[in-house]
Amino acid sequence: MLKSVGGAVSKVSRDWELKILETGLLVSIGGKLTSARKDAASIVDTVCKNLGIVVPCKTRGRKFPWAPEENHAQWSASAMAEAEKLGIDQESALWLLRRHGKRVSGVFRLIEKNRDLANRIVASSPFVVGDLVFCLEHERVVTLEDLLRRRLPMLITSRDPTETN
Numbered sequence: 001m002l003k004s005v006g007g008a009v010s011k012v013s014r015d016w017e018l019k020i021l022e023t024g025l026l027v028s029i030g031g032k033l034t035s036a037r038k039d040a041a042s043i044v045d046t047v048c049k050n051l052g053i054v055v056p057c058k059t060r061g062r063k064f065p066w067a068p069e070e071n072h073a074q075w076s077a078s079a080m081a082e083a084e085k086l087g088i089d090q091e092s093a094l095w096l097l098r099r100h101g102k103r104v105s106g107v108f109r110l111i112e113k114n115r116d117l118a119n120r121i122v123a124s125s126p127f128v129v130g131d132l133v134f135c136l137e138h139e140r141v142v143t144l145e146d147l148l149r150r151r152l153p154m155l156i157t158s159r160d161p162t163e164t165n
Contacts, residue, residue, distance in 0.1 A: 018042060024050065066101030079104055086111045087118040088128060095126040100134075107134045127152045 016031035016039050026046060031039050041057035048055055068075035076097060083093035086108060096104050110130045111117045117130030135141060135151035149155045 018046060020046070064101070066103050068102045075102070082108060087115055088130075089120070089126075092118075092120060092126040092128045092131075096128070096131060099131070103138075106138065107131055110134055121152075122154065125154060125157055127154055 017029045019027040019029060026043060028043060041059055044057040079097050080093055096107055100107060107130045110133055117133060119129055121127050121129055121132060132152055135147060139151055141147045141151060
């Protein structure tokens, strides 16, 4: 059984396991964003098997909900142009597009209302204040560390070079 005892959130095991309790309840333990789709497919396949349904999970090859509908290159060029008009620097805009996909329009709307949100939180990282606000409002952030490690990986990328572990 997977187990994590106290300590930093970043040290918690990300190994994934699907447990089936005596009652038949499925319990998904652990996991990480990069394998969530595969893990979810495994859960669906197990549920179908338990119900006697012989149909595999059909998500393979489907676009993610935040993927733009139009040609990616055209969408990206248009979004980068909009970011420039809003005063978002190119590196930060690229981060926003990669992080949010078509949901980036939500970040842009926040910045339209308050141009100060286009400013970087820390000069050396591409994360803008509007991204932080968007994550707080739309991503069910639980703790400050959750926000700064998982939504905006500032705790990972913005380390002081003189700091030692």
